Amino acid sequence: MKKAAVSLILILAGCALLMAAAAAQEDMVVVDPGPFENPQRPPSTFRHEEHNLAADIWECNVCHHVYDEEGNLLDDESSEDMRCVDCHFLEDTGTQPGLMKAFHLNCKGCHIKEAKGPVMCGECHRWRQPAADGPGAG
Amino acid sequence: MAEPAEEKEKKGLDIGLEKGVSKLTPEKIEQTINDVLDKECGPRFKTYVETCIHCGLCSEACHYYLSHDNDPRFSPVGKVKQTIWEMLRKKGKVNGEFIKRAAEITHTECNLCKRCAMYCPFGIDIAYLMTVVRRIIHKLGCTPQYIQDTAHSHSVHYNQMWVKGDEWPDTLQWQEEEAQAEIPTLRIPLEKEGAEIMYSVIAPEPKFQAQLIYQAAVIMDQAGVDWTMPATVGWDNSDMAMFTGDSELMGRLKRAHFETAARLKVKRIVMGECGHAFRSVYDMGNRWLGWQMPPIPIVHAIEFYAEILRAGKIKVAKKFSRPVTLHDPCNVVRGGGLHEDARYVTRQLCETLVEMHPNREHNYCCCAGGGVINCGPPYKMKRIEGNRVKAEQLFAAKARGAEVLITPCHNCHSGLHDIVHHYGVGLEIKFFGDILYEVMEKPEG
Amino acid sequence: MHSVYSFVTGPMVWVAFGVFVAGCLFRLVVLLSQVSRKEPFIFSYMNLKWSLRSIGHWIVPFATVNWRRHPVLTVVTFVFHICLFLVPIFLLSHIVLVDEAWSISWAALPDGLADALTLTVIACCLFFLVRRIRSPEVKFVTYPSDYVILAIVAAPFVTGFLAYHQWFGYPVMFILHVIAGEIMLIAIPFTRLSHMLFAVFTRAYMGSEFGGVRKAKDW
Structure with missing residues (x-):
C-alpha cells in the first residue's frame, strides 16, 4: 500500500511538474499588441509552440530573421532575443515594413506560400477566442 | 355589316x-x-x-x-x-x-x-x-385627327389655320382700316424691305383674333417702331408639326419663316404672345435647320414690351388698377427665361401683381400647350381634369386678391380659359397686349 | 479555402478592377464618339460654367426645389452615396491589403466608425427597398432589375459587416464579401449603376441648355 501511495505521489508530482513546464511554454496565446497605439482589431491569435509543431518549424530564424545593412538575409543568424518592434517600427522605414505589415507579410506570406494556416483577417484577429483551438486551424 | x-x-x-x-x-x-x-x-x-x-x-x-x-x-x-x-x-x-x-x-x-x-x-x-x-x-x-389637321394646313398653306394666300394680306388691311379709325396715320407696313423688325404671329390671330393684330399695330405705331409684316407665306410662326413629330415639315415651315425675314432684310423678328411658336423658332425649328441659335434674332412680345417700356417709347397713361396675377408660360420662361421681363412689364402696366405659387420656372403648366389643346374636343375634359392643380393654384391667387390673369401665350390663354370656366375660378384672362393697349397713352385716348 | 482565397483576392481583383476601369472608359468613349458622330450639336451647347452651375446645385443637399420637397429621401440619398465611397476607400482592412501589395497607404477610418457607416449604408438600402415597395410612383416603374442592382450594391456592405463581426461562418463570409465587391465593380459600367458615370453628363447638358439657351434655372 505504502509503495503504491509513494508512487501515486510521485506520479502526481511529476504531472504537476510537467504541467508547470507546459504552462511555461504556453505563455503566449496572442501576438503581443503592446507596441501598437490604438489597435483596431483584437491581437492575432498565436500559440507559438503549437504553431511550430503543426508547421514543422525547427529553426528560429524562419520567422525571427536578421538582415544585414545591405538588406541581405543572414542565414545563420536569428533574432529571437530581440523584440520585433526593435527593427520594425510602427511605420515603414525605407523598404523595411512597419510592425503591422511585417507581421502580416511574415505570417500571411508564409501561409499563402505553404497554402496552410490562416490568411483572412478574422482568422487571426478573432473577436471571440475559441476555447481550445490551435493556431494551425483554418 | x-x-x-x-x-x-x-x-x-x-x-x-x-x-x-x-x-x-x-x-x-x-x-x-x-x-x-x-x-x-x-x-x-x-x-x-x-x-x-x-x-x-x-x-x-x-x-x-x-x-x-x-x-x-x-x-x-x-x-x-x-x-x-x-x-x-x-x-x-x-x-x-x-x-x-x-x-x-x-x-x-x-x-x-x-x-x-x-x-x-x-x-x-x-x-x-x-x-x-x-x-x-x-x-x-x-x-390624333385634330392636330394632324393643323399639320396638314401647315403643309398646304404654311400656316396652322387653313388661311389662304389672299386672306392674310386682306386681314391685315382690314385691321389697318379698323385701326385708322382710331389713329388715322397708322399703317401696317407690308413687305417693307429693310425694316428693322418683322412682326410675326400665329395663324389663329388672323383667323379669329384679329383684334390682336389691331392692338399690335397700335403699339408698334405709337412706339415709333420701324416694322413690317410679310404678305407672303412665312408670316405664320406657329408649328404643330413640331408637336406631331413631323420634323421634316417643321423644318420646311421654319425655313420659310426665316427666309421670309431674310428676304425682307429685317434685323429682328418680333413675335406675338405665343409660347409654342417661340419654342419652334428659338428651340426646335432653328436647331432642326442646323442653327445653334435662331439665324435672325427672335424677340418675344414680353421682351419687346419690356424693351419699349424701358426705352420710354410707350408711356402708360394710367396703370391697370385691378390686381393681376401672372402665369409663366413654359415655352418662354422655362424655354426662354422671360420671367423677370414679364414681371417688369406687369409692374409697369399694372398697379398690383399678386404672385401665384409656384411661379417663374416652377409654375404649373396650363395643360393646353405641347399640342394637347390642338388634339381637340375628344380630349377637352381630360385636359381640364388633368389640371385641377392649376385651378387650385389660381384659386389661391384669387383668394389673395387677384382679379385678372395675365397669360402671355396663346395656348395658355385658351387652356386657362377652359380651366377657369370649368372650375369656376372667376378670373378674367388677358394678354399683356390687351392691357398695354388699354393703359398706354394714345393720341386721342 | 486557400485556393479560393488566392483566386478571389488575386486574379479576380484584377479582373474586377480591369473590367470596371476598362468598362467605364469604354462606355465613356462610346458615348462621346457617338455624340460626335450622331449628335455633335450637343457639344456646341455644352458650357462649363452652366454645367457646373447645374451640377453644383444638384450635388448640394437641399439646394434644389426637389431636394427640399423630399427631405428624408434627400438626406438618405446623400448619406448613402457619401458612405458608399467613403467606407470602401478608407476602410483599414482594404488599405492594409493595398499596403501589403504595393506599399501604398493612406489615412483610414477607425473600424468602429466604418462599422457604423456600413450599417448606415445598409439602412439606406433598406430605405430604398421599402420606398420601392411602398411608394406607388416608384413601385409603378420598378422592374426586377431594380431590386437586383440594389442587392448588388447592398451585398458588399452586408457581407462586409458580417465578416467584420465574424458572425455566421467566417471564412465563407469573407470570400462572399470579396466576391460581392467584385460583382459590384463589374456591374457598374454595364447596369443602371452607370449613372455613376453618366449622371454628370446628363446634368451638365441640361444645365448648359438651361443656362445658355433657356436662360432659366434647372433646380
Missing part, C-alpha cells in the same frame, strides 16, 4: 387615331419603332434611358400626376415606362392597342412643358423622350 351602336360610340372618338391604328400591321409597328429608336435616336436617348434609376422623383413635377391624386400612371417616368421602356423591352413588337395608348399618353397626357427636367436629379429630358414617342406615332400615321 352594322356594328352595335355602343361599339361605334366607343370607337369614333378620334378618327385619326382609330383609323390609323386599324391600318397597322405588326411588321410595320416593329419596323417603325426600331427605325426611330435605332436610327433616328442617338446616344442622348440611349443615355437618358440607361441612366434613369427609376426613382420616381420626377413625379411631383407633373400637373397631370398631381391633378390625378398622385396616380403613378401620370408621372413623367410612368409615361416613359408605358411607352418607351415597353417598346425597348419588346424590341418594337407591340400591338395596335399599345400604339393607341402610347399616342394618347404622349399627345394628351403630356404637354412637353419640361417641368420634369427640372425635377430629375440627373436632368433627364423626359419631354424629349415623349417627343420620340410622338415621332413614332407620326411615322405610324396614328396622330
Whole structure:
C-alpha cells in the first residue's frame, strides 16, 4: 500500500511538474499588441509552440530573421532575443515594413506560400477566442 | 355589316387615331419603332434611358400626376415606362392597342412643358423622350385627327389655320382700316424691305383674333417702331408639326419663316404672345435647320414690351388698377427665361401683381400647350381634369386678391380659359397686349 | 479555402478592377464618339460654367426645389452615396491589403466608425427597398432589375459587416464579401449603376441648355 501511495505521489508530482513546464511554454496565446497605439482589431491569435509543431518549424530564424545593412538575409543568424518592434517600427522605414505589415507579410506570406494556416483577417484577429483551438486551424 | 351602336360610340372618338391604328400591321409597328429608336435616336436617348434609376422623383413635377391624386400612371417616368421602356423591352413588337395608348399618353397626357427636367436629379429630358414617342406615332400615321389637321394646313398653306394666300394680306388691311379709325396715320407696313423688325404671329390671330393684330399695330405705331409684316407665306410662326413629330415639315415651315425675314432684310423678328411658336423658332425649328441659335434674332412680345417700356417709347397713361396675377408660360420662361421681363412689364402696366405659387420656372403648366389643346374636343375634359392643380393654384391667387390673369401665350390663354370656366375660378384672362393697349397713352385716348 | 482565397483576392481583383476601369472608359468613349458622330450639336451647347452651375446645385443637399420637397429621401440619398465611397476607400482592412501589395497607404477610418457607416449604408438600402415597395410612383416603374442592382450594391456592405463581426461562418463570409465587391465593380459600367458615370453628363447638358439657351434655372 505504502509503495503504491509513494508512487501515486510521485506520479502526481511529476504531472504537476510537467504541467508547470507546459504552462511555461504556453505563455503566449496572442501576438503581443503592446507596441501598437490604438489597435483596431483584437491581437492575432498565436500559440507559438503549437504553431511550430503543426508547421514543422525547427529553426528560429524562419520567422525571427536578421538582415544585414545591405538588406541581405543572414542565414545563420536569428533574432529571437530581440523584440520585433526593435527593427520594425510602427511605420515603414525605407523598404523595411512597419510592425503591422511585417507581421502580416511574415505570417500571411508564409501561409499563402505553404497554402496552410490562416490568411483572412478574422482568422487571426478573432473577436471571440475559441476555447481550445490551435493556431494551425483554418 | 352594322356594328352595335355602343361599339361605334366607343370607337369614333378620334378618327385619326382609330383609323390609323386599324391600318397597322405588326411588321410595320416593329419596323417603325426600331427605325426611330435605332436610327433616328442617338446616344442622348440611349443615355437618358440607361441612366434613369427609376426613382420616381420626377413625379411631383407633373400637373397631370398631381391633378390625378398622385396616380403613378401620370408621372413623367410612368409615361416613359408605358411607352418607351415597353417598346425597348419588346424590341418594337407591340400591338395596335399599345400604339393607341402610347399616342394618347404622349399627345394628351403630356404637354412637353419640361417641368420634369427640372425635377430629375440627373436632368433627364423626359419631354424629349415623349417627343420620340410622338415621332413614332407620326411615322405610324396614328396622330390624333385634330392636330394632324393643323399639320396638314401647315403643309398646304404654311400656316396652322387653313388661311389662304389672299386672306392674310386682306386681314391685315382690314385691321389697318379698323385701326385708322382710331389713329388715322397708322399703317401696317407690308413687305417693307429693310425694316428693322418683322412682326410675326400665329395663324389663329388672323383667323379669329384679329383684334390682336389691331392692338399690335397700335403699339408698334405709337412706339415709333420701324416694322413690317410679310404678305407672303412665312408670316405664320406657329408649328404643330413640331408637336406631331413631323420634323421634316417643321423644318420646311421654319425655313420659310426665316427666309421670309431674310428676304425682307429685317434685323429682328418680333413675335406675338405665343409660347409654342417661340419654342419652334428659338428651340426646335432653328436647331432642326442646323442653327445653334435662331439665324435672325427672335424677340418675344414680353421682351419687346419690356424693351419699349424701358426705352420710354410707350408711356402708360394710367396703370391697370385691378390686381393681376401672372402665369409663366413654359415655352418662354422655362424655354426662354422671360420671367423677370414679364414681371417688369406687369409692374409697369399694372398697379398690383399678386404672385401665384409656384411661379417663374416652377409654375404649373396650363395643360393646353405641347399640342394637347390642338388634339381637340375628344380630349377637352381630360385636359381640364388633368389640371385641377392649376385651378387650385389660381384659386389661391384669387383668394389673395387677384382679379385678372395675365397669360402671355396663346395656348395658355385658351387652356386657362377652359380651366377657369370649368372650375369656376372667376378670373378674367388677358394678354399683356390687351392691357398695354388699354393703359398706354394714345393720341386721342 | 486557400485556393479560393488566392483566386478571389488575386486574379479576380484584377479582373474586377480591369473590367470596371476598362468598362467605364469604354462606355465613356462610346458615348462621346457617338455624340460626335450622331449628335455633335450637343457639344456646341455644352458650357462649363452652366454645367457646373447645374451640377453644383444638384450635388448640394437641399439646394434644389426637389431636394427640399423630399427631405428624408434627400438626406438618405446623400448619406448613402457619401458612405458608399467613403467606407470602401478608407476602410483599414482594404488599405492594409493595398499596403501589403504595393506599399501604398493612406489615412483610414477607425473600424468602429466604418462599422457604423456600413450599417448606415445598409439602412439606406433598406430605405430604398421599402420606398420601392411602398411608394406607388416608384413601385409603378420598378422592374426586377431594380431590386437586383440594389442587392448588388447592398451585398458588399452586408457581407462586409458580417465578416467584420465574424458572425455566421467566417471564412465563407469573407470570400462572399470579396466576391460581392467584385460583382459590384463589374456591374457598374454595364447596369443602371452607370449613372455613376453618366449622371454628370446628363446634368451638365441640361444645365448648359438651361443656362445658355433657356436662360432659366434647372433646380
